[in-house]
Amino acid sequence: MFGKTTKMACEGNLRVDNQETIECLQREAESLKKKLEDEKAKLSDVLMGAATDKIPKIDNFTMKMRKMLKGHHGKVLCMDWSRDKRHIVSSSQDGKMLVWDAFTTNKEHAVTMPTTWVMACSYGPTGEVVACGGLDNKCTIYPLSMDEDPLTKKRAVATHTSYLSCCTFTSSDKQILTGSGDSTCALWDVESGQLIQSFHGHAGDVMSIDLSPSETGNLFVSGGCDKVAMVWDMRTGDCVQVFEGHQSDINSVRFYPSGDAFATGSDDSTCRLFDLRADREVNCYQKESLIFGCNSVDFSVSGRLLFGGYNDYTVNIWDVLKGNRVSILYAHENRVSCLGVSPDGTALCTGSWDYTLKIWA
Amino acid sequence: MSSAVQRLQKQLTQLREEAKVERIPVSQAIEVMKSYITEHSQGDALVIGVNQSDNPFRDQKSCAIL
Numbered sequence: 001m002f003g004k005t006t007k008m009a010c011e012g013n014l015r016v017d018n019q020e021t022i023e024c025l026q027r028e029a030e031s032l033k034k035k036l037e038d039e040k041a042k043l044s045d046v047l048m049g050a051a052t053d054k055i056p057k058i059d060n061f062t063m064k065m066r067k068m069l070k071g072h073h074g075k076v077l078c079m080d081w082s083r084d085k086r087h088i089v090s091s092s093q094d095g096k097m098l099v100w101d102a103f104t105t106n107k108e109h110a111v112t113m114p115t116t117w118v119m120a121c122s123y124g125p126t127g128e129v130v131a132c133g134g135l136d137n138k139c140t141i142y143p144l145s146m147d148e149d150p151l152t153k154k155r156a157v158a159t160h161t162s163y164l165s166c167c168t169f170t171s172s173d174k175q176i177l178t179g180s181g182d183s184t185c186a187l188w189d190v191e192s193g194q195l196i197q198s199f200h201g202h203a204g205d206v207m208s209i210d211l212s213p214s215e216t217g218n219l220f221v222s223g224g225c226d227k228v229a230m231v232w233d234m235r236t237g238d239c240v241q242v243f244e245g246h247q248s249d250i251n252s253v254r255f256y257p258s259g260d261a262f263a264t265g266s267d268d269s270t271c272r273l274f275d276l277r278a279d280r281e282v283n284c285y286q287k288e289s290l291i292f293g294c295n296s297v298d299f300s301v302s303g304r305l306l307f308g309g310y311n312d313y314t315v316n317i318w319d320v321l322k323g324n325r326v327s328i329l330y331a332h333e334n335r336v337s338c339l340g341v342s343p344d345g346t347a348l349c350t351g352s353w354d355y356t357l358k359i360w361a
Numbered sequence: 362m363s364s365a366v367q368r369l370q371k372q373l374t375q376l377r378e379e380a381k382v383e384r385i386p387v388s389q390a391i392e393v394m395k396s397y398i399t400e401h402s403q404g405d406a407l408v409i410g411v412n413q414s415d416n417p418f419r420d421q422k423s424c425a426i427l
Contacts, residue, residue: 018363018366021366022363022365022366022369025366025369025370025373026369028373029369029372029373029376032373032376032377032379032380033376035380036376036379036380039384040384043384043385043386043387044386044387045386045387045388046386046387046388046391048387048391051388051391051392051395052391052395055395058408060410061408062410063407066416066418066419067418086417102418103417103418201375238378239375240378241379241382242375242379256394257397257401258393258394258397260390260393260394260397261390261394275387275390275394277383277384277385277389277390277393278384278385278386278387278389278390279379279382279384280384280387282387282390282391300405300407300408301401301404301405301406301407302397302398302400302401302402302404302405302408303394303397303398303401304398304402304405304408305405305407305408320394320398321391321394321395321398341407344406345404345405345406345407346406346407346411346416346418347407347411347418348407359418361406361407361411361416361418361419
C-alpha cells in the first residue's frame, strides 16, 4: 500500500523537481528493500545444519586419480564433458583447445586459437561441435570430424565488447549462451550468428553461467565480479531473481541437479547454496583455514556432494546437506581453475594452472 | 531525465518484481532437497563408490607374460 502511494507521488513529481524525484524514488526503494528483508527473515525458520543433523555423515569417502591428461603448454582455464561421458574439451592460456578421449588419454583434436587466454569452452549436446573463446571477445564454433581439420570449418558466432568468460550450448547445437567481461550475457543462433536475446543487469564482469536442468524452466543463472548471482528468463531477457551474499567476485555458478537451487564459488573463499523458491542463501561452505578463492564448483548427480576447485591447489568436497567438508584432494601443483562431474556422475575432471587435467573416480 | 533517475527507476522495477515473488520457508526448501538426494543416492557413484570392475577410467591391468 505504501509502495503504491509513493509511486503515484513520485510520478506526480517528475516534472517538478529532479532532486525531489530522486529522494522520492530512493524512499520507495528503501521501503521495498526493508519489506523484502523482513519477509525473507520471517521465512528463514531453520538453519540447514540443524535441519539435517539426523542424516548420517558420509563415511569412507575415497576418490583416486585415475587418469592424467597432458598436452597443454599453458594454464588450463576451462573444461567441459561431452554427453557421451568419455570425451572432454579443454582450453588454455596459450590459445590451445584440445579434445580428449578421457578413457585412453589420447588427444583427438587440437586447435590453435588466434588469441591467448581461451577462458571458455563448451561441448555441443550432439558431440559434433565444440565452442570456445576468450580475449578475442568472440565465441567460435568448431565442427568436429575425423576427416577434416576443425579449423577449416570454424565459424565465429558471438561477439562481445570484452573478453568471453563462459559459454554453453542450450538443449541443442543450434543455440549458444555466452557470458562476457562486458557485464552482459547473450543468446545466439549458431547457424546465422544472430543475437537472439541479450541480458543486461550485472554491474561487473560476468564470470560464469549455467542453464537450469529442468526442461520447462528456460532459466539460467549467472555470477560475476559484482558479487551477485542473477537468475534470468531466457525467453524474455528479464532478470527474475537476484542473490546477494558473497563478499567478493563470484567465479562459478552451477545448478543443483533438481533445478531448485544453485551453488556458487567465490574469491571470498566460500561456496554458497541459494534456493530459488526460498529466494535466499540456504547454506555457506567455509572453513577458517580456507583462505583462498574458489574458481569452480559442481555437484555429484544426487546433489549430495559439492566439489570446489581452489587457488590453494586443492579440491574441497562438501556435504551439501550437513555443510561439513567430507574430503580434500591435493589435486594439482597450481591453482585448480576448472572442474566438472561427468554426465553420468561416475568421475570428476579437474583442470589446473599446472598445465594438466586429471580424472578422479 | 537524469541518468540517476533512470537508474533508480530501473532498480525500483526490479524491486517491485522481487516483492511479487512467492517464497517458501527455508525448512520446506531443505525437505525438498533432502528427498531429492534420498531418491537419487543409489545412483550417485561418487557418494557410494564406483564399482572398480566397471570403471572405464581405471588402468587396464596388462598381461604379465606379454
